[in-house]
Amino acid sequence: MREYILEVRNISKRRGGKVILDNVSFSVRRGEVFVILGPPGSGKTTLLKIIAGLEAQDLGDIVINGEVVNTFPPYMRNVAMVFETLALYTNMTVFENIASPLIAIKKDREYIEKRVREIASLLRIEQILDRRADKLSGGERQRVAIARALAKEADIYLLDEPFLNLDAKIRYALRTEFKKLKSIVGKTIILSTSDPHDALALGDRVLLVNNGRVIQEGVPVNIYKAPKSISIARYLTGNMVNEIFVARDSKGEITSNIGRDIYIDPRVLDTIVKFGRSSLILTNYIDSCIIDRHIVECDGVKIRGSFLGYEFRGSEYLVYARKEDFVFKSLSRKLASDLNIGDEVDVCLTRDGMLFFDGETGDFLG
Amino acid sequence: MKKASTYSKALLQYRIKRYLRFALILLILIAYLIPVYEMFVLAFKSRTEMYSNYFIVAQPTLDNFKEAYEHGAYSAILNSVIVTAGGVSISLILALLASYAFSRYPVKGKNLLMFYILSTRMMPPIALIIPVYIMFFNLGLKGTYGGLVLAYAMMTLPLSVWMIKSFIDDVPVDIDQAALLDGHSTTYILFKIVFPMIAPGIAASAAFAAITVWNEFLFALLLSGIETKPTSVLLSSIRGERGFNWGRVAAIEVIYILPIIALIFWLQKYMLRGLTFGTVRK
Numbered sequence A: 001m002r003e004y005i006l007e008v009r010n011i012s013k014r015r016g017g018k019v020i021l022d023n024v025s026f027s028v029r030r031g032e033v034f035v036i037l038g039p040p041g042s043g044k045t046t047l048l049k050i051i052a053g054l055e056a057q058d059l060g061d062i063v064i065n066g067e068v069v070n071t072f073p074p075y076m077r078n079v080a081m082v083f084e085t086l087a088l089y090t091n092m093t094v095f096e097n098i099a100s101p102l103i104a105i106k107k108d109r110e111y112i113e114k115r116v117r118e119i120a121s122l123l124r125i126e127q128i129l130d131r132r133a134d135k136l137s138g139g140e141r142q143r144v145a146i147a148r149a150l151a152k153e154a155d156i157y158l159l160d161e162p163f164l165n166l167d168a169k170i171r172y173a174l175r176t177e178f179k180k181l182k183s184i185v186g187k188t189i190i191l192s193t194s195d196p197h198d199a200l201a202l203g204d205r206v207l208l209v210n211n212g213r214v215i216q217e218g219v220p221v222n223i224y225k226a227p228k229s230i231s232i233a234r235y236l237t238g239n240m241v242n243e244i245f246v247a248r249d250s251k252g253e254i255t256s257n258i259g260r261d262i263y264i265d266p267r268v269l270d271t272i273v274k275f276g277r278s279s280l281i282l283t284n285y286i287d288s289c290i291i292d293r294h295i296v297e298c299d300g301v302k303i304r305g306s307f308l309g310y311e312f313r314g315s316e317y318l319v320y321a322r323k324e325d326f327v328f329k330s331l332s333r334k335l336a337s338d339l340n341i342g343d344e345v346d347v348c349l350t351r352d353g354m355l356f357f358d359g360e361t362g363d364f365l366g
Numbered sequence B: 001m002k003k004a005s006t007y008s009k010a011l012l013q014y015r016i017k018r019y020l021r022f023a024l025i026l027l028i029l030i031a032y033l034i035p036v037y038e039m040f041v042l043a044f045k046s047r048t049e050m051y052s053n054y055f056i057v058a059q060p061t062l063d064n065f066k067e068a069y070e071h072g073a074y075s076a077i078l079n080s081v082i083v084t085a086g087g088v089s090i091s092l093i094l095a096l097l098a099s100y101a102f103s104r105y106p107v108k109g110k111n112l113l114m115f116y117i118l119s120t121r122m123m124p125p126i127a128l129i130i131p132v133y134i135m136f137f138n139l140g141l142k143g144t145y146g147g148l149v150l151a152y153a154m155m156t157l158p159l160s161v162w163m164i165k166s167f168i169d170d171v172p173v174d175i176d177q178a179a180l181l182d183g184h185s186t187t188y189i190l191f192k193i194v195f196p197m198i199a200p201g202i203a204a205s206a207a208f209a210a211i212t213v214w215n216e217f218l219f220a221l222l223l224s225g226i227e228t229k230p231t232s233v234l235l236s237s238i239r240g241e242r243g244f245n246w247g248r249v250a251a252i253e254v255i256y257i258l259p260i261i262a263l264i265f266w267l268q269k270y271m272l273r274g275l276t277f278g279t280v281r282k
Helices: A044-052 A094-104 A109-122 A138-151 A168-185 A196-202 A220-225 A229-239 A265-277 B002-043 B063-070 B073-104 B110-122 B126-136 B144-168 B175-180 B186-197 B199-215 B220-225 B231-237 B246-276
Strands: A004-015 A018-029 A033-037 A059-064 A079-082 A156-160 A188-193 A204-212 A213-218 A241-248 A255-256 A262-265 A279-285 A288-294 A299-310 A317-323 A326-332 A345-347 A354-358
Touching: A004 A044, A004 A188, A018 A033, A018 A044, A018 A188, A018 A204, A018 B073, A033 A196, A044 A156, A044 A188, A044 B175, A079 A138, A079 B175, A079 B220, A094 A109, A094 A138, A094 A168, A094 B175, A109 A138, A138 A156, A138 A168, A168 A196, A168 B063, A168 B126, A196 A220, A196 A229, A204 A220, A213 A220, A220 A229, A220 B231, A229 A241, A229 A279, A229 A354, A241 A265, A241 A326, A241 A345, A262 A265, A265 A279, A265 A354, A288 A317, A288 A326, A299 A326, A299 A354, A299 B002, A317 A345, A326 B246, A345 B231, B002 B246, B063 B073, B063 B246, B073 B110, B073 B144, B073 B186, B073 B199, B073 B231, B073 B246, B110 B144, B110 B231, B126 B144, B126 B220, B144 B199, B220 B231, B231 B246
Parallel strands: A033 A188, A033 A204, A079 A156, A156 A188
Antiparallel strands: A004 A018, A004 A059, A204 A213, A241 A255, A241 A279, A262 A299, A279 A354, A288 A345, A299 A317, A299 A345, A317 A326
8 A cells, every 4th residue: 555645746727817725735644633834825726636636736646545536527536525625505505515525426325324323413403303404503514514425425524724713622623633533534634724723733743834935844843843934934834933142243242233232041042052053043942932021041042121011821821021122922820919010030041942044134043 | 951852843843753664655646656556447347438537436336357358368468378387497596506516516616607697687578579589489489388488487587596506605604514425415415405484585596486477468479379379469459449548558567467466475485484494594
C-alpha cells in the first residue's frame, strides 16, 4: 500500500487574472489529519475543490492512490467534502440529506436506513432525522453536513472550515468530538481552517498557505517552535507575542528599541552575536514570559516596566505591562494580589521560549 | 408639571398623525374597491334595476350569469385558462433551464444576453403586433390555441428568466457541487434539489406571468379566432341590441377575475416569500 494517499503536484490556478494558487505541492499520508492553514482568501477552498474535482486547475496534477485523477469527475475520485457553507439541501429532511450520497449510488433501502442511523448515532443527531434541514441550529447543521460526508465511504474527507461561525461552546464541543470521530472513522482527513488554534490542536501535520503559496509545512509543534518568519509567529498566536528589536552598532554594542535600560543575559547576547546579523527581533511567546513585582533570576531579557492590568481567563491570567510605548503580555496561573495599575513590575522574556528572527527580512534564525 | 403636559401634547400629536394616516389609507382603499364592488353589484342586478339603487341590489338575480353563459362567456374563460396555463408552463420550463445556465455556467457575453432578453420587454407590444401577426398567419398559427400559447410564452419568458435567475443566484453553488460530489446527475440536481429550493420564487414568477397573460388583450384580439377567443376579447365585443348590457358585462367580469383572485390568494404566501427571497443574508 502506498504511503501517500494524496499527492498535490505543482498546482496553479488563476481566476480573472488573479493568482489563486501558485505552484502548490504537498502530500498527505494515509489516515492522517492534514490541516491547511491560512488567512481568508489564501486559496484553501479552491485547493480543496480542485482535489475534489469541483474546480479545474490550470497547471499541475492531483494524484489519488497513485493515479493521476485530473480528468476524473468528482464522484469518481472517491472523496467526500464538508463545505464551508455546509451546503445542506434545505428542501429535504436530515435523513434525506445524509442518505443523498447513498441514493446516488443506488444502494438498497435497507442499507441506506441502517447506514444513516449508524452515522446519525455516531454524531448524536438521531432525534432530528425527520426534521427539515432549514429548521436546524448552527451546531446541528454542522453535524448533519459532517454526517452526509461520512455516509459516503470515501478514501479522503475534505473539511472546509468546519468550525467557522460557531459560538465558542459549540466550537469547543465539536473540536473534542472531532478527535473522537477521527479515531473511530480512521480515514484520511484534510481540513482547512483560518484558525491557528484549530490547526495546531487537530492536525497531525499542518500546511501553511498565504496568497496561494505554501509558506511552511510540518508537524504542529515544529511549526510553533520554529516558524519560518516573524509574520507566521504573529499569525499563529494572533499577535500574542512579545517582540524586542535589537541592533549592533559599529562598535559592536547592542541597543534595543526600548532603550538601554534592559538586562540581557550573557547567553542570549552570545546567541545574538553568533547569528552575526546587524539587527534581530527577539520574540517570546506569552506563555514563556513572566511579569511580577520583582524577578530575581531571569535567564533571558529583563525589562523594568509598569503594570497595565490583566484579563481573567478562567484558569489563567493574561497580564499586561508596558515600557514606554511597548506592551508586554504574559500568560500566568498566578497573579500577585497586591498589584495596582501603574505599579513598577519586572518583565522577563525567558530564554527557553525565545525565538530569533532577522531584523531586516523577518526570517527565522533559531 | 410642565414635563407632563409636553408629554401629553406629543402623545396627542402622535395619535392625530396615526388617525390621519389610517384615514388616508382607508380613502385609497375605498377608491380602489368601489369599482370592484360596483361590478359585483351590477352583476346581480336585473335590467329594470340597473340604473336605480346605486351601490345596492334590491332584488338579486342570476339572469346576467345565465346570459353570460348563453353568449359564450364560459368557453371564453376556458380559453383564457388554456392559453394562460399553456403559455405560463412553456415559459416557466424554458425560463428555469435558461436561468440555471445563466446563473451557473460561464456563458460568454452573459450580461449582454441578459440585457437583450430584458430589452424585448421594453418594446411596446403594439410595435411588434404586425410582424407577429403576419408570421403567425403564414405559419397557420392564427386563431389556434398553439399560436396564443406560443405568443404568451414568448411574452412572459424575459421577466421569468430575470426573476428565476435572481432566485437561483441566491442558492449557493456549493449546493450543486455537494450533490455532484454525492454522485447525482445534473438533471437530479436541477429537479430534486435546486428547483424545489426556489419553489417560492418559481411560484411568484408563475403568478406574475399568469396575471400578465390573463389580462392581455392586444395579442389576443389579433391572434385568436372565434373558437379560441379569450375573455378579454369577449368582453370588448359584447354589445346588446340596445347598446351595452352592463349587467352581463359585469357578470362576465366577475367570472373573469375570480380565478386570478383565487390564484393570487393561493400563491400569496409564495409571492411574498418570492418577492423578498434573497433580500436577507442567511
